[in-house]
Amino acid sequence: MHSIQDANNPQVVLAVEHLSIQHEQQQLVADLNFQLHAGETFAIVGESGSGKSISSLALLGLLPSTLSIKGQVWLGQQDVLTLKSEQLRQIRGQKMAMIFQEPMTALNPLHRVEKIIGETLLLQGWSKAKTQARIIELLNDVGMTDPEDKLRRYPHELSGGQRQRVMIAMALALDPDILIADEPTTALDVTLQAQILALLKSLQQSRKMAMILISHDLNLVHRYADQVIVMNKGLVAEQGSVDEIFKHPKQAYTQDLLNHDFGQAIAIVDRPDILTLHNVAVKFPIKQGWLNRVKDYFVAVEPLDLQLAQGESIGIVGESGSGKSSLALAITRLIKSEGEIVLLGTDLNQCNETQLRPLRAEFQIVFQDPFSSLNPRLNVEQTIGEGLGLKKLSNPEISQRIDEALEKVELPISFRTRYPHELSGGQRQRVALARALVLDPKLLILDEPTSALDRTTQRAIVKLLRRLQQEHQISYLFISHDLQVVKALCQKVLVLRRAKVMEFQTTEQLFLNPQTKYTQQLIAASQYV
Numbered sequence: 001m002h003s004i005q006d007a008n009n010p011q012v013v014l015a016v017e018h019l020s021i022q023h024e025q026q027q028l029v030a031d032l033n034f035q036l037h038a039g040e041t042f043a044i045v046g047e048s049g050s051g052k053s054i055s056s057l058a059l060l061g062l063l064p065s066t067l068s069i070k071g072q073v074w075l076g077q078q079d080v081l082t083l084k085s086e087q088l089r090q091i092r093g094q095k096m097a098m099i100f101q102e103p104m105t106a107l108n109p110l111h112r113v114e115k116i117i118g119e120t121l122l123l124q125g126w127s128k129a130k131t132q133a134r135i136i137e138l139l140n141d142v143g144m145t146d147p148e149d150k151l152r153r154y155p156h157e158l159s160g161g162q163r164q165r166v167m168i169a170m171a172l173a174l175d176p177d178i179l180i181a182d183e184p185t186t187a188l189d190v191t192l193q194a195q196i197l198a199l200l201k202s203l204q205q206s207r208k209m210a211m212i213l214i215s216h217d218l219n220l221v222h223r224y225a226d227q228v229i230v231m232n233k234g235l236v237a238e239q240g241s242v243d244e245i246f247k248h249p250k251q252a253y254t255q256d257l258l259n260h261d262f263g264q265a266i267a268i269v270d271r272p273d274i275l276t277l278h279n280v281a282v283k284f285p286i287k288q289g290w291l292n293r294v295k296d297y298f299v300a301v302e303p304l305d306l307q308l309a310q311g312e313s314i315g316i317v318g319e320s321g322s323g324k325s326s327l328a329l330a331i332t333r334l335i336k337s338e339g340e341i342v343l344l345g346t347d348l349n350q351c352n353e354t355q356l357r358p359l360r361a362e363f364q365i366v367f368q369d370p371f372s373s374l375n376p377r378l379n380v381e382q383t384i385g386e387g388l389g390l391k392k393l394s395n396p397e398i399s400q401r402i403d404e405a406l407e408k409v410e411l412p413i414s415f416r417t418r419y420p421h422e423l424s425g426g427q428r429q430r431v432a433l434a435r436a437l438v439l440d441p442k443l444l445i446l447d448e449p450t451s452a453l454d455r456t457t458q459r460a461i462v463k464l465l466r467r468l469q470q471e472h473q474i475s476y477l478f479i480s481h482d483l484q485v486v487k488a489l490c491q492k493v494l495v496l497r498r499a500k501v502m503e504f505q506t507t508e509q510l511f512l513n514p515q516t517k518y519t520q521q522l523i524a525a526s527q528y529v
Helices: 004-008 052-059 085-091 113-123 128-141 160-172 190-207 218-224 242-247 252-257 324-331 353-362 380-391 395-408 413-417 425-437 455-472 483-489 507-512 517-526
Strands: 012-023 026-037 041-045 068-075 096-099 178-182 210-215 227-232 235-241 273-288 293-309 313-317 338-343 363-366 443-447 475-480 492-497 500-506
Touching: 012 052, 026 052, 026 210, 026 227, 026 235, 041 052, 041 218, 052 068, 052 178, 052 210, 096 160, 113 128, 113 160, 128 160, 160 190, 178 190, 190 210, 190 218, 210 218, 218 242, 227 242, 227 252, 235 242, 235 252, 252 455, 273 324, 273 475, 293 324, 293 475, 293 492, 293 500, 313 324, 313 483, 324 443, 324 475, 353 363, 353 380, 363 425, 380 395, 380 413, 380 425, 395 413, 395 425, 425 455, 455 483, 475 483, 483 507, 483 517, 492 507, 492 517, 500 507, 500 517, 507 517
Parallel strands: 041 210, 041 227, 096 178, 178 210, 313 475, 313 492, 363 443, 443 475
Antiparallel strands: 012 026, 012 068, 227 235, 273 293, 273 338, 492 500
């Protein structure tokens, strides 16, 4: 072993030496070296495809055998890379555990919370009673309210923040020495992000646990990490303490990652309204009993009014469960609502499906996660062209429109034959955008379109949206929990909390003079340190 004194020193819990990962001729990670000390938080940052996640999967022996892996990963006296799968099983969960980015795909949808968290304990030979007591203790540790009530629930019955807490509880079940957190907060709103990271930090301190934090959010890294490695296309761009990297970045790449300037929203002058909401409210029936009778209503959005002008953007912000997405789905008539939704002079709530169909081309929605909103069986050409099938166009016309849509979102024409799994996150989001734009809509509803993307990709998407808005006079309803992105794109902001409108004013005024304590918290959480 290279650094024997490091392994014997109780302070060093993990030593990674000359880790390289290759796929055929392509170098995915080259010569990665770092040491992790007990109780320390070590961050690995970089854009999509920089080698962050693949490095962390190598530490747990989770990479496919098709990849060639060189180097050493010392965990005490053992080199993890030489261990057989039986020995690796002893390490996973007990010595090293991992929290994945997307809890909805990482948690088994067929199992209840109790089984998800307790499975590893039962395999260790724990009794049912002892396991259940430990699960409740873990759920309390991760700040879950009413843990007993959550035991019987399935993942789909929990909110995003609750699912993330269940995943953390699952990772902590066997008291690991090292916790690898792979983008643990990207899908969460800013207030929840802060809660989850503060929770991880306190658990880390109480358990003397070391943590590897993989993230593209440098704001979070600055607040929570001690040491940082910046990766770019598999290579280490720079490495050092948080202070060094943030105060004196040496590489242009790191400086670019630290650049939080998304630009300014374009100014618009008097334009006609294309969308007017009057007393729009959304409520869901709560059904109970054998006969499934409606017992009560859950209010998702309380009555609100809104006017959106041609070529204008309104940002809709608020935490999880505030009613942002319910409002978007109501406007697009994907769920029922009360009140008037007047688009281009027609009240959509008065239309039946037949009357609505020709209007649907005028408004399109782009979802948060392009991977689940794009059909994996359709290539880019088929995905974008799908909506044009209703327009009775000739094949050459359809082909031309697809090319134009790709050009609008700055993707090469050669991408026509690619499938979603062959694209990066940013490219998938551009395809989802092209699919919406191909119909020349007047209104685009964007539901968290940048939250899962890294900073440089976010900046590119925001710039692209601003250009499209300017050139084509498209109006946007932009749902987001990232106020920095909203500031760069939207002329007005509507703040929602627990179904109520907290405030609605111009973006400039909102940042200069927030009217409520809640908005002040949202702004503070999104400021860069």
